[in-house]
Amino acid sequence: xxxxxxxxxxxxxxxxxxxxxxxxxxxxxxxxxxxxxxxxxxxxxxxxxxxxxxxxxxxxxxxxxxxxxxxxxxxxxxxxxxxxxxxxxxxxxxxxxxxxxxxxxxxxxxxxxxxxxxxxxxxxxxxxxxxxxxxxxxxxxxxxxxx
Amino acid sequence: xxxxxxxxxxxxxxxxxxxxxxxxxxxxxxxxxxxxxxxxxxxxxxxxxxxxxxxxxxxxxxxxxxxxxxxxxxxxxxxxxxxxxxxxxxxxxxxxxxxxxxxxxxxxxxxxxxxxxxxxxx
Amino acid sequence: xxxxxxxxxxxxxxxxxxxxxxxxxxxxxxxxxxxxxxxxxxxxxxxxxxxxxxxxxxxxxxxxxxxxxxxxxxxxxxxxxxxxxxxxxxxxxxxxxxxxxxxxxxxxxxxxxxxxxxxxxxxxxxxxxxxxxxxxxxxxxxxxxxxxxxxxxxxxxxxxxxxxxxxxxxxxxxxxxxxxxxxxxxxxxxxxxxxxxxxxxxxxxxxxxxxxxxxxxxxxxxxxxxxxxxxxxxxxxxxxxxxxxxxxxxxxxxxxxxxxxxxxxxxxxxxxxxxxxxxxxxxxxxxxxxxxxxxxxxxxxxxxxxxxxxxxxxx
Numbered sequence: 001x002x003x004x005x006x007x008x009x010x011x012x013x014x015x016x017x018x019x020x021x022x023x024x025x026x027x028x029x030x031x032x033x034x035x036x037x038x039x040x041x042x043x044x045x046x047x048x049x050x051x052x053x054x055x056x057x058x059x060x061x062x063x064x065x066x067x068x069x070x071x072x073x074x075x076x077x078x079x080x081x082x083x084x085x086x087x088x089x090x091x092x093x094x095x096x097x098x099x100x101x102x103x104x105x106x107x108x109x110x111x112x113x114x115x116x117x118x119x120x121x122x123x124x125x126x127x128x129x130x131x132x133x134x135x136x137x138x139x140x141x142x143x144x145x146x147x
Numbered sequence: 148x149x150x151x152x153x154x155x156x157x158x159x160x161x162x163x164x165x166x167x168x169x170x171x172x173x174x175x176x177x178x179x180x181x182x183x184x185x186x187x188x189x190x191x192x193x194x195x196x197x198x199x200x201x202x203x204x205x206x207x208x209x210x211x212x213x214x215x216x217x218x219x220x221x222x223x224x225x226x227x228x229x230x231x232x233x234x235x236x237x238x239x240x241x242x243x244x245x246x247x248x249x250x251x252x253x254x255x256x257x258x259x260x261x262x263x264x265x266x267x268x269x
Numbered sequence: 270x271x272x273x274x275x276x277x278x279x280x281x282x283x284x285x286x287x288x289x290x291x292x293x294x295x296x297x298x299x300x301x302x303x304x305x306x307x308x309x310x311x312x313x314x315x316x317x318x319x320x321x322x323x324x325x326x327x328x329x330x331x332x333x334x335x336x337x338x339x340x341x342x343x344x345x346x347x348x349x350x351x352x353x354x355x356x357x358x359x360x361x362x363x364x365x366x367x368x369x370x371x372x373x374x375x376x377x378x379x380x381x382x383x384x385x386x387x388x389x390x391x392x393x394x395x396x397x398x399x400x401x402x403x404x405x406x407x408x409x410x411x412x413x414x415x416x417x418x419x420x421x422x423x424x425x426x427x428x429x430x431x432x433x434x435x436x437x438x439x440x441x442x443x444x445x446x447x448x449x450x451x452x453x454x455x456x457x458x459x460x461x462x463x464x465x466x467x468x469x470x471x472x473x474x475x476x477x478x479x480x481x482x483x484x485x486x487x488x489x490x491x492x493x494x495x496x497x498x499x500x501x502x503x504x505x506x507x508x509x510x511x512x513x514x515x516x517x518x519x520x521x522x523x524x525x526x527x528x529x530x531x532x533x534x535x536x537x538x539x540x541x542x543x544x545x546x547x548x549x550x551x552x553x554x555x556x557x558x559x560x561x562x563x564x565x566x567x568x569x570x571x572x573x574x575x576x577x578x579x580x581x582x583x584x
Contacts, residue, residue, distance in 0.1 A: 023199070033231070034234040037229075044202040110238055134491075231498075233534075233537055238529070254505075
C-alpha cells in the first residue's frame with residue numbers, strides 16, 4: 001500500500017468506511033495483536049464526531065509513516081464544522097452533557113500514541129493522531145545515526 | 148442494513164453484521180424492544196462476533212439494549228466479543244459492568260437458561 | 270535497482286528495499302552529515318585520487334603484509350583456515366584497498382562498507398581485530414606516502430590527513446553496522462523472552478493459569494492482556510487464574526493493567542481470580558483506590574486453583 005487514503009465523511013456509512021480503511025492499512029503495515037483494532041476504533045470515534053457534531057462536513061486522511069526505522073500510521077481528520085469552544089473540556093474523560101462530544105475524543109487519544117487537536121469556533125477542527133507499530137516484525141530496519 | 152433478529156423459543160437472537168452503522172444499531176434497539184414485548188421473550192442474545200469495531204457508541208448502545216429490554220422483563224447477554232474488541236473496550240473505559248456477557252452463542256444460551264431457572268426459583 | 274557503471278558512478282539507491290542502506294536507514298543526508306563532521310570534501314577526494322598510482326603499485330605487497338599479521342595471531346588466524354577462502358578474501362581486501370583511492374565515495378561506496386560490517390558481525394570477527402586492520406592500513410600507507418614525498422613532508426602529511434578521514438569514515442560505518450546488527454539480534458531475543466515469560470497454561474478444560482513473573486512494563490502488560498484474551502477464546506476458558514506472586518512491584522500502573530485484563534476477560538465470558546496477592550500488595554491496591562470488590566483475589570495459587578475448580582464444577 002502506498003500513498004494515502006482520503007475518505008470524505010458526511011454520513012453514517014462513511015464512519016464504517018474510514019475505520020475499515022484504517023484497519024486494512026494497519027494490517028498491511030504489520031501492526032499486530034490488538035493494534036489494528038485500536039486504530040480502527042480511534043478512527044470510528046473521530047469520524048462519528050464529524051458526522052454528528054460537524055454536520056458531516058469533513059474528511060479523514062490515512063497515511064503511512066516512516067521514521068527512524070519505525071513504521072507508523074497517521075490519521076488526519078479535518079472538518080468545517082462549528083469548531084470546539086473549549087478543547088480542554090471536550091478532552092476531559094467522562095465529560096458529558098447533551099451537547100458534549102461524548103467519549104469520542106478522549107477515547108481516541110487513549111488508543112493512539114500521539115494525538116493533536118486544533119479547533120477554531122466558526123471554522124472547524126483538525127485532529128492528527130498517530131500510532132507506531134510495536135512488533136519487531138515491522139521493525140526489521142535497524143538504525144544508524146550520528147547522535 | 149437491517150440487523151436480523153431470530154426468535155428461538157423464549158429467546159431472541161440478534162446477529163450484528165460486520166459493517167453495521169450507528170443507524171443500524173439504533174434500529175436494532177427499537178426492534179428488540181418491540182419484539183420482546185410482542186413475543187413476551189424472556190431472553191435476548193446479541194451476537195457481535197463479526198462486528199468490525201466496538202467503539203463507544205456500540206458499547207453504549209449494547210448497554211441501552213440490556214437496560215431497556217430488562218424493563219420489559221427480559222435478560223440480555225452479549226456474546227462473541229472478540230479479544231481485540233474487548234481490549235479496546237476496557238481501554239476506552241467501556242467495561243459494560245452491568246451487562247451479562249458470554250463467549251459465544253452456545254454459552255449465551257446456557258447463561259440465559261441458568262438465569263431463567265434461577266429466576267423461576269428452582 | 271543497483272547498477273554499477275564502469276566509471277564507478279554512484280547508483281545504489283538508499284530507498285531500494287534490497288539495499289543495506291535501506292535496511293540500516295542510512296540516507297544521503299546521513300552520509301553527508303558524517304562527511305561534514307569529518308570535514309571531508311572535494312579537496313580530499315582529489316588528494317585521494319592522486320594516491321591511486323601509489324595504491325596500485327603497493328596493493329599486492331601490502332595485502333600480503335596484512336595477512337601475515339592476521340596469520341601471526343591465533344584469534345585472527347582462525348578465520349583463514351581454508352586456503353581457498355583466504356585467497357578470495359585477499360582479493361576482496363585488494364579491491365577494498367584500491368577502492369580507497371578511486372575517488373568515488375558515494376552511495377555505492379557506502380553500500381560496500383555496510384556490507385563489510387554486516388559480514389564481520391555474521392562471521393563474528395569482532396571490532397578490535399578489524400580496527401587493528403585499519404590501523405595497519407593507515408600506518409603502512411602513511412609510511413609509503415612519506416617515502417614518496419621525502420622532500421615535501423607537509424604534502425605527505427596533507428595526503429595522510431585525507432586518507433585518515435576516509436579510513437575513519439569507513440570505520441564508523443562498519444562499526445555502526447556491527448552494532449546495529451547486534452541490536453537487532455538482542456531485540457529479537459527480548460521479544461522471545463517476553464513471550465516465553467508469560468506462558469498461558471491450560472491446566473484443565475475451561476481453566477487457564479497465567480503465572481506472571483518479573484517486572485511489568487506497559488509493553489509487557491499489553492502483550493500479556495492480548496495473549497490472555499486470545500487464549501480465553503481459543504480454549505473457551507471460563508476461569509482464568511492470574512498469579513502475581515512473581516511480580517516484584519505492584520504499583521498503580523500494574524494494578525490498572527491487571528484490572529483491565531480482568532475486565533476484558535469478563536467481556537469474553539471468563540471469570541478471573543488473582544492470586545499471589547500478599548498483604549503488602551493488598552494494602553497497595555486499597556491505598557491507590559482500586560475497587561478490590563471488583564477483583565476476586567486470593568493469597569496463593571493453590572487456593573486459586575481450588576476456587577477455580579469449584580467454580581467449574583458448579584457450572
